[in-house]
Amino acid sequence: MIELKYVDKRYPTSNALLYVNGLKIPKGEIVGILGENGSGKTTLLKAIMGIGELQNGEITIEGEPVVRQYARMAFITEEGSFLPNKTPLEYAAFLSGFFPRFDQAYFQQLLERFELPARRKIRTFSKGQKMKLEMSAGLAKRPDYLLLDEPFVGKDVFSRRDSLKLMMSGLRGDETVLITTHLIDEIENVIDRAIVLHKGLIRADFLIDDLREEGKSLTDAMQEVRDTSPYYRD
Numbered sequence: 407m408i409e410l411k412y413v414d415k416r417y418p419t420s421n422a423l424l425y426v427n428g429l430k431i432p433k434g435e436i437v438g439i440l441g442e443n444g445s446g447k448t449t450l451l452k453a454i455m456g457i458g459e460l461q462n463g464e465i466t467i468e469g470e471p472v473v474r475q476y477a478r479m480a481f482i483t484e485e486g487s488f489l490p491n492k493t494p495l496e497y498a499a500f501l502s503g504f505f506p507r508f509d510q511a512y513f514q515q516l517l518e519r520f521e522l523p524a525r526r527k528i529r530t531f532s533k534g535q536k537m538k539l540e541m542s543a544g545l546a547k548r549p550d551y552l553l554l555d556e557p558f559v560g561k562d563v564f565s566r567r568d569s570l571k572l573m574m575s576g577l578r579g580d581e582t583v584l585i586t587t588h589l590i591d592e593i594e595n596v597i598d599r600a601i602v603l604h605k606g607l608i609r610a611d612f613l614i615d616d617l618r619e620e621g622k623s624l625t626d627a628m629q630e631v632r633d634t635s636p637y638y639r640d
């Protein structure tokens with residue numbers, strides 16, 4: 407379980423904040439982190455990954471600080487963590503030095519599935535190829551906690567659906583997944599739960615099954631949050 411308590415995160419050079427009083431994400435849950443540009447989605451994922459200091463509060467993973475769980479986590483972001491002057495195979499060798507669970511054979515399978523050139527320098531890759539490489543590296547870490555920040559950015563609709571399907575097929579099924587995205591329709595059938603942020607605060611948190619029972623789509627629910635929240639008016 408990921409647990410946040412009284413988390414207060416601010417940046418020294420802006421007024422932006424993230425404040426989460428309490429949040430629990432049980433093991434195995436697939437959670438969409440949704441919200442407008444600048445609402446704090448990336449900040450939330452970075453805070454969970456232990457990137458940057460918190461002003462207050464604590465974040466634990468299975469009761470321990472994130473640094474103790476780092477080998478079981480993968481953070482997939484457009485910024486990428488790869489080394490541009492290496493080839494994917496060299497990058498994999500580098501990662502396996504850090505991540506004992508890194509699965510080289512699986513990584514190579516994913517390269518093939520994504521049709522990525524294994525022996526070409528990463529800096530020559532297109533944006534979409536870099537993201538696919540990042541996803542392959544993340545999945546090959548065989549993480550228990552997978553955090554994805556806008557993994558489908560900059561891709562055409564077919565490529566987005568493929569990547570989403572591939573990501574899902576690459577999971578064992580017991581991972582906890584947090585995924586930020588603006589692609590509400592595409593993500594709806596994948597996630598168990600949606601958390602909606604606005605201006606650094608959680609404005610809604612619902613289970614997709616509950617929405618279905620009420621006969622609502624995720625888009626309807628997001629619209630309802632906007633219509634009923636006074637905070638969207640300023």
Ligand SMILES: Nc1ncnc2c1ncn2[C@@H]1O[C@H](COP(=O)(O)OP(=O)(O)OP(=O)(O)O)[C@@H](O)[C@H]1O
Nearest residue numbers: 417419420422441442443444445446447448449450
């Ligand atoms: N390093 C930083 N220094 C100062 N302010 C920052 C920094 N990173 C983010 N912010 C600010 O924090 C707020 C939340 O940013 P964040 O990147 O978390 O939003 P987001 O919901 O992921 O947005 P998007 O959908 O556009 O990716 C924004 O107002 C942003 O300008």
